[in-house]
Each structure stands twice: as structure tokens, then as C-alpha cells.
Amino acid sequence: MxxxxxxxxxxxxxxxxxxxxxxxxxxxxxxxxxxxGVPRRAFERDHYDIPEHRYADVVRAGAVEVSSRExxxxxxxxxxRRRKGAGTGAGAGTGAGQPRSA
Numbered sequence: 001m002x003x004x005x006x007x008x009x010x011x012x013x014x015x016x017x018x019x020x021x022x023x024x025x026x027x028x029x030x031x032x033x034x035x036x037g038v039p040r041r042a043f044e045r046d047h048y049d050i051p052e053h054r055y056a057d058v059v060r061a062g063a064v065e066v067s068s069r070e071x072x073x074x075x076x077x078x079x080x081r082r083r084k085g086a087g088t089g090a091g092a093g094t095g096a097g098q099p100r101s102a
Contacts, residue, residue: 003032005063006071008052018055020048020063023074036061045082046075 002023008016020038022029030040033048036058042048050058059065066074075081 001028001032001062003029003063004066004071004074005050005055005058006066006068008050008055009068010049012049016052018050018052018058019068019071020050020058021046021071021075022080023078026080032061032063045084046080047071 003020004023005018005020008018010017010019020029020033022032026046029048030043033040033043036054038048038050038054042050072081
């Protein structure tokens with residue numbers, strides 16, 4: 001299992017955020033997030049939003065540090081990229097865990 005995280009450079013709600021993604025399946029991503037106690041409500045379309053204060057914990061748990069550009073490339077390459085309007089929230093992408101078309 002490999003999941004990836006970009007640096008916490010995305011502002012929102014008075015914090016900086018990272019994106020946690022998988023290059024295999026949403027099920028892999030959800031399982032990793034569940035092990036860390038990341039709430040399902042943090043899942044948005046094709047990634048988890050991770051607050052800056054949790055970044056080091058996620059890396060210690062095995063997430064590979066990559067650039068934000070690489071996160072997008074990985075999602076596209078796996079067919080897991082979802083643009084806004086393609087499904088949001090905790091229920092999105094929970095199906096069979098198979099890659100979806102971009």
C-alpha cells in the first residue's frame with residue numbers, strides 16, 4: 001500500500017492543509033485514513049484534506065511526501081482524479097475501490 005501527501009501549503013479555515021491520495025484505489029486511501037483516525041468527512045472527491053499539525057503523523061505512518069503537482073499526476077495516472085461536480089463527500093468513491101475514469 002502506498003499513499004502520497006503533498007506539503008501543507010493550501011490555506012483554508014485559518015489553517016494550512018495537505019492532500020492525501022492513493023495511486024491505486026479509494027479503498028486503499030480510506031483504509032490508510034481510517035488507521036490514522038482521519039474522519040471520513042475529510043474526504044473530498046479524490047483526496048483527504050490533512051491539517052498541517054497532522055502532516056508529520058501521516059508521513060510517519062507511511063505516506064510518501066511528494067509535490068502538489070505530483071499528487072495531481074498520480075491521481076490522473078491512476079484514473080482516480082475527480083473534478084468538482086463529479087461527486088463529493090464521505091460517500092464518494094467508496095464503491096468497489098476500483099479506479100474510476102477521470
